[in-house]
Amino acid sequence: GLSGGLIAPLCLRMLWWRFNGGGFFIGTLVGMVAAIVQRILWPDMVEWQQFVLITLIGLAGSMAGAYLTVPVSRDVLENFYRKTRPMGFWGPVKTCLSTAEQAKTRREHIYDLLALPFTFFWQVTILLLPMQLLIKSYHAAAVTAGILAVSLLGMYLFWYRQLPQTNWYENDTEASKNIASKG
Secondary structure, three states: OHHHHHHHHHHHHHHEOOOOHHHHHHHHHHHHHHHHHHHHHOOOOOHHHHHHHHHHHHHHHHHHHHHHOOOOOHHHHHHHHHHHOOOOEOHHHHOOOOHHHHHHHHHHHHHHHHHHHHHHHHHHHHHHHHHHHHOOOHHHHHHHHHHHHHHHHHHHHHOHHHOOOOOOOOOOHHHHHHHHHHO
16 A cells, blocks of 8 residues: 555656656655555455555645646756656657757657566566575476566667667766776
């Protein structure tokens, strides 16, 4: 129940340009209170129903909180968008990028979506594989290792190979100076 109250604020912060700290705080608070109230009033509610109900309440609280509080300044939003280029509802902020940068960002988002299922299975298998080996479930571990290998290949093709070829420090003049002075 408590995780349902956190999902909406955690997702909205990267998906919606209008979301802000007030929306995060209010959405989290409303979701947590909803989880506690649900446990008191309807303790026998089926788990998936709890999750959906509390997530929807947290979403409503997050959206209300975002609109009831002061929006983030345009400069901060544009700086954030230029650096992270998140997916989602960023229409008004996307205009800070040139047409070429917008096309590049769309292409990046398509590859991110293609990599998403591989990433999901990678995360599950890197947690599951050591546990299976620990309990000596070798047949299941072999299947998990196969899924892990396919996941890694998919992540390599759809995510890693699509990363920009620039070094992380090229845009950071301070880091560039430090590296040059050490060389």
